[in-house]
Amino acid sequence: MSRSNNDLYEKPLTSTSIFEGKILKLRRDEVLLPNGKTGTREVVEHPGAVAIVPKTKDGHIILVRQFRHPIRQVILEVPAGKLDPGEKPEACALRELAEETGFVANKLQKLTSIFTTPGFSNEIIHLYVAEDLVKSDKQPDEDEFINTELYSPDQIRQMIAHGEICDAKSLVALCLAGI
Known part of the structure; x- marks a missing residue:
């Protein structure tokens, strides 16, 4: 059964850099949740x-x-x-x-x-x-x-x-x- 995942996506609202190091970066994002509320996501950025x-x-x-x-x-x-x-x-x-x-x-x-x-x-x-x-x-x-x-x-x-x-x-x- 195929189903769209559009009801799962979180829309980014803001992004704040918290830390930038030699290997990775850390940011805090505010997102709009599928239910219309907002949430906070902490993201470690890595170069791969x-x-x-x-x-x-x-x-x-x-x-x-x-x-x-x-x-x-x-x-x-x-x-x-x-x-x-x-x-x-x-x-x-x-x-x-x-x-x-x-x-x-x-x-x-x-x-x-x-x-x-x-x-x-x-x-x-x-x-x-x-x-x-x-x-x-x-x-x-x-x-x-x-x-x-x-x-x-x-x-x-x-x-x-x-x-x-x-x-x-x-x-x-x-x-x-x-x-």
């Missing part, structure tokens, strides 16, 4: 990002382990990074893969794009699989400290089952990549 599942010739997957300050934990995840202004997602994926893992991909396939937390952020992450990898020099940003690790698909499935990989973008990317 990419995440890559790098597959080696023998079918192993390269993951990165790093400390994530907001959750105060070291986690295992697929290589990822934010888009630079004007940068295309595919170019960003190739750049981030080389920076974080030291590999260059001769084959890059887009899996999909996902909204990470649409309840309060416009962040979109473009997910890729990288194959036909060639070793290069790892060049992390000067404030990034990353360990690169290699796992078989069976090991990754076990780690997911035991909660050792709990990063949402990584879980979606790995599942869509057939891991």
Whole structure:
């Protein structure tokens, strides 16, 4: 059954910038709700990002382990990074893969794009699989400290089952990549 969603839209009335940082911005919007009342929405603006599942010739997957300050934990995840202004997602994926893992991909396939937390952020992450990898020099940003690790698909499935990989973008990317 097809149905119009016009009865769900919120009309923006005002928008106030609250914070502008290095990575994100925060704004407060006043909206007209479908019932005619007004509401307030706090929105985190993000430039977008990419995440890559790098597959080696023998079918192993390269993951990165790093400390994530907001959750105060070291986690295992697929290589990822934010888009630079004007940068295309595919170019960003190739750049981030080389920076974080030291590999260059001769084959890059887009899996999909996902909204990470649409309840309060416009962040979109473009997910890729990288194959036909060639070793290069790892060049992390000067404030990034990353360990690169290699796992078989069976090991990754076990780690997911035991909660050792709990990063949402990584879980979606790995599942869509057939891991």
